[in-house]
Amino acid sequence: QVRLVESGGGVVKPGGSLRLSCAASGFRFRDHYASWIRQTPGKGLECLSYISSSTNTKYYADSVKGRFTISRDNAKSSLFLQMDSLRDDDTAVYYCASSLTDMRGGIDYWGQGTLVTVSS
């Protein structure tokens, strides 16, 4: 059974930092692209960042470039998102996700999401 389980969400003040983690199981995580997608009621779904299986390819949306850092540990089937300089508009549900091909083929697996609230 495929599972992606996010952790690390919570409440943080503007300017603060948070590190999200995602534990994958039930498939060969090491062979596939992984990504972080967030969802807000106002802005909908937004692909923030993705990373290739080998970590050679990394993408960041303009909204998080320079503030967020994606990484993965294939030995532990884990994905991470280091979020710095958080702003009010980073408040969202953050999903860990994985694509069986690359990002062009759609996002096959999604976690249940973790809520990040940025508020003073």
Next chain:
Amino acid sequence: QSALTQPASVSGSPGQSITISCTGTGRDVGGYNYVSWYQQHPGKAPKLIIFQVSSRPSGIPNRFSASKSGNTASLTISGLQAEDEADYYCSSYTYSSSVIFGGGTKLTVL
């Protein structure tokens, strides 16, 4: 990169067919055959139902079909069922290697 344009809501009766449109530009929908569609029930994560314009992942019923013409992609659900009531999102790979989503369409089964 702007979001793709979808209607805010559509509705249909059980057994009927509905179509949801998704309009982009030549730099995303029109430029690549990399359009995906997702179904999202309240409180749940999105679920991939269509990839690469018209392909269905294993386990997705053939009541779900999709196509693309120019800068507009379309998702059709035939033989509507109560459990199809959900939000639907389109997505496209873009010229800048990003992945963008539509604003979502709420499907109501009357």
